[in-house]
Amino acid sequence: MARSVLGKTIRDGRKALVAWTYGVVVVSVLYTSSYKLIGKAKGNVMAGAPQSLQKALGMQDYGSPAGYLGSTVFGIMLAMLFSAYALVTATRAVAGEEESGLLDLLLAQPVSRRKLVLQRFAAMVAVLAGFGVLVVAALLALRGPVGLGAVAASGIAAATLQLVLLGVCTGGVTLLVSAGTGKRGLSLGIGVVVVVFGYLANSFLPLIKGIGGIKHFSPFYWFDGNTPLVHGISASGCLLLAGVTVVAVVLGTVLFERRDLNV
Amino acid sequence: MSGGEAAVLAEGLSKEYGGGRKRVRALDTLDLTVRRGEVFGYLGPNGAGKSTTIRMLLDLLRPTSGTVRVLGEEPRSGGPGLRRRVGYLAGDFVIEPRQTVGEALRFLAELRGGVPPMRIEGLAERLDLDLKRKVRQLSKGNRQKVGVVQAFMHRPELLILDEPTSGLDPLLQQEFLALVREAREDGRTVFMSSHIMSEVQAVADRVAVIREGRLLTVDTVDSLREHAVRHVAVRLDEGPEEVDAEAFARTPGVRDLEVRPAADAAGGSELRCTLDGRADGLVKALARYGVAALELEEPDLEEVFFTLYNHNGGRETGGVTGHGA
Numbered sequence A: 001m002a003r004s005v006l007g008k009t010i011r012d013g014r015k016a017l018v019a020w021t022y023g024v025v026v027v028s029v030l031y032t033s034s035y036k037l038i039g040k041a042k043g044n045v046m047a048g049a050p051q052s053l054q055k056a057l058g059m060q061d062y063g064s065p066a067g068y069l070g071s072t073v074f075g076i077m078l079a080m081l082f083s084a085y086a087l088v089t090a091t092r093a094v095a096g097e098e099e100s101g102l103l104d105l106l107l108a109q110p111v112s113r114r115k116l117v118l119q120r121f122a123a124m125v126a127v128l129a130g131f132g133v134l135v136v137a138a139l140l141a142l143r144g145p146v147g148l149g150a151v152a153a154s155g156i157a158a159a160t161l162q163l164v165l166l167g168v169c170t171g172g173v174t175l176l177v178s179a180g181t182g183k184r185g186l187s188l189g190i191g192v193v194v195v196v197f198g199y200l201a202n203s204f205l206p207l208i209k210g211i212g213g214i215k216h217f218s219p220f221y222w223f224d225g226n227t228p229l230v231h232g233i234s235a236s237g238c239l240l241l242a243g244v245t246v247v248a249v250v251l252g253t254v255l256f257e258r259r260d261l262n263v
Numbered sequence B: 001m002s003g004g005e006a007a008v009l010a011e012g013l014s015k016e017y018g019g020g021r022k023r024v025r026a027l028d029t030l031d032l033t034v035r036r037g038e039v040f041g042y043l044g045p046n047g048a049g050k051s052t053t054i055r056m057l058l059d060l061l062r063p064t065s066g067t068v069r070v071l072g073e074e075p076r077s078g079g080p081g082l083r084r085r086v087g088y089l090a091g092d093f094v095i096e097p098r099q100t101v102g103e104a105l106r107f108l109a110e111l112r113g114g115v116p117p118m119r120i121e122g123l124a125e126r127l128d129l130d131l132k133r134k135v136r137q138l139s140k141g142n143r144q145k146v147g148v149v150q151a152f153m154h155r156p157e158l159l160i161l162d163e164p165t166s167g168l169d170p171l172l173q174q175e176f177l178a179l180v181r182e183a184r185e186d187g188r189t190v191f192m193s194s195h196i197m198s199e200v201q202a203v204a205d206r207v208a209v210i211r212e213g214r215l216l217t218v219d220t221v222d223s224l225r226e227h228a229v230r231h232v233a234v235r236l237d238e239g240p241e242e243v244d245a246e247a248f249a250r251t252p253g254v255r256d257l258e259v260r261p262a263a264d265a266a267g268g269s270e271l272r273c274t275l276d277g278r279a280d281g282l283v284k285a286l287a288r289y290g291v292a293a294l295e296l297e298e299p300d301l302e303e304v305f306f307t308l309y310n311h312n313g314g315r316e317t318g319g320v321t322g323h324g325a
C-alpha cells in the first residue's frame, strides 16, 4: 500500500515531469556549452559595472570558470527551476488535490494522512535529486570540452547538492502551508513569497545600508553563500536548509492530521 | 469482527463549520444507532447535514463535540485499519480523470490490499461500465458507477454511501438496489443517504430523517410509510351530485377533499384528496362507487417532514404550506 501511493504520485505527474526535466537539462547544457562564446565577453561588459551590482547579480567573477558556472548554471535559472518545481508539486500534493476533491477518495481508503504527506514529500525529494544527478552528469560531461575543466568535480557536486536542498527547502515550506491549510492559492502564494524574498534577500536587499545581514535569513544564501563551486559543501548552509525543511514538513504533517478535510 | 457492537453509533454528535461569526452548526447533538446487518436509510433535504455526518464516519471531518463509533472504533484512532473494513461512496464522487476506469479501480484495489480482478469485472459488467474508457470521457452517471464499484468491490463489512444513486438511470438504480440487497444477505451493513423517499423505502429496514442538523425521527420504513401523506386522485363513474363528499371527508386520514366533474365531460367525477396514514378507510368508502381509475402519488420528502412535525407536536413547519386540515 505504502509503495503504491509513492509510485502513483510520480506516475501521475510524468508528463509534466518530462517538461521539467527538459528544462533542467537544457539550462545546464546551454549555459555550460556557451562558456567560450559569452563567458569572456560578458565578463568584460560586467567589469565596468559597480562592484556591488555585480555582486548582486552574482556576476563579480564572470570570467573565471567557477565564477561563470556560479552565475549561470548555479545562478538564478536552475535555482528558480528547482524552486518552482518544488513549489508547484508541494502545492498540488495536498491542497491542490484537496480542492479538486481527489483527496476525499484517497483518504477514505486505508491510507494514513501522515503517510500520504510524507510519501508525496519523498516523491518530490526523489525527483529533485534526479534533477541534481542530471545537472552533475551534464556538467561533468561538458566541462572538459568547453574549457571549464578547472572547476573541480567536488565543487560541482557540492553546488548541486545545495541546489537540490534549496528546492527541497522551498518545497518543505510550501508543503507546510499546503498540508496545514489545504488552501491552494495560499500555498502557492506563500511559496512564491518565500522564493522571491529569498532571492531578493540574497541579492538586492543587502545593498541597502544597515540590512546587509538580511541575507543570513535567505535560503538562497544558504544555498550559494559559501560559493560551493570553489569551497565545497557548507555544513551550516546544508544544515539550515535541511533543518527548516524538517521542521516545516513535520509541522505540516501534524496540522494535516488534526484538521478537517475540506471539499 | 467484533460482532456485538453497532455498525455505527453516534452520541450527542455535533459539527460546526468555520469560526467566529461565520460559525455554522451543520449537525446538532445527533444520537443514532445503526445495527449490524441492516440497511439504514439516512434521509434529509439539501443541507440537512447528511454528508457532514458521513464524512465524520470516515474521519474526513472531526466532530466538534459528541462521540462516534464505527464498527466499534473511533474513526480517528481506528485509522487505516478501520477504513479497510468500510466501503465509501462520496456525495460528489471525484476521481483522477487522466486514467482508464480499469487503472483507477486497480489502484484503489491495491490500496485495499488487493481485490480479485474477476470481482471488479463482474461488478463493471452488471453496471454496464466499460473498464477501458478514460475516466475523463465518462458521463456523470458512468463516473458514479465507478464510485459504486469501488465502494462494493472489496466486500466491506460496512458500506457508507452518500446519495449513491444520483446520476444513475432507473435501470441502474434497480441494479444498485440489488447490490444493496445482496450485501445485506451477506450480512453486511449499509448506511445510505438520500433525499428520495421511494428509493430508501425500496431497500432500507430503518430510516432516520434529519433536517437542519437535527434528527427528526428514526423509524422502520413501514411505519414511516404509514405516517406519510399521499395525494390521491380517483376517477368515479358517478357524477359529482351522486357522490357523498361528506362521507369521504369524515373518513379517517382524508384531508383536502375536492369533488368535481370529470374534465372530459363523460359524466363521471373526479375526487382528489390527501391521505394521511392507512388507506383502509378511503378504499372502503370508495367501494360504494364505480372506480374508473385510481392514482396514488408517493409522498415527497417535504410532506413526510410535514407529517413528522405534526406528529411531533407541530414544531415549526419549514416552508410547507397549504396543508391545513
Ligand SMILES: Nc1ncnc2c1ncn2[C@@H]1O[C@H](COP(=O)(O)OP(=O)(O)OP(=O)(O)O)[C@@H](O)[C@H]1O
Pocket (backbone or CB within 6 Å): A262, A263, B017, B018, B024, B025, B026, B044, B045, B046, B047, B048, B049, B050, B051, B052, B053, B091, B195
Ligand atoms: N465546509 C463547509 N463550510 C461551511 N459550511 C458548510 C461546509 N460544508 C457544509 N456546510 C453547511 O453545513 C450544512 C450541512 O451540509 P451537508 O453537506 O452535510 O448537507 P447534506 O445533507 O449532505 O445536503 P445535500 O443533500 O445537498 O448533499 C449546510 O448548511 C451546509 O451549507
Ligand SMILES: [Mg+2]
Pocket (backbone or CB within 6 Å): B050, B051, B052, B091, B162
Ligand atoms: Mg450531501
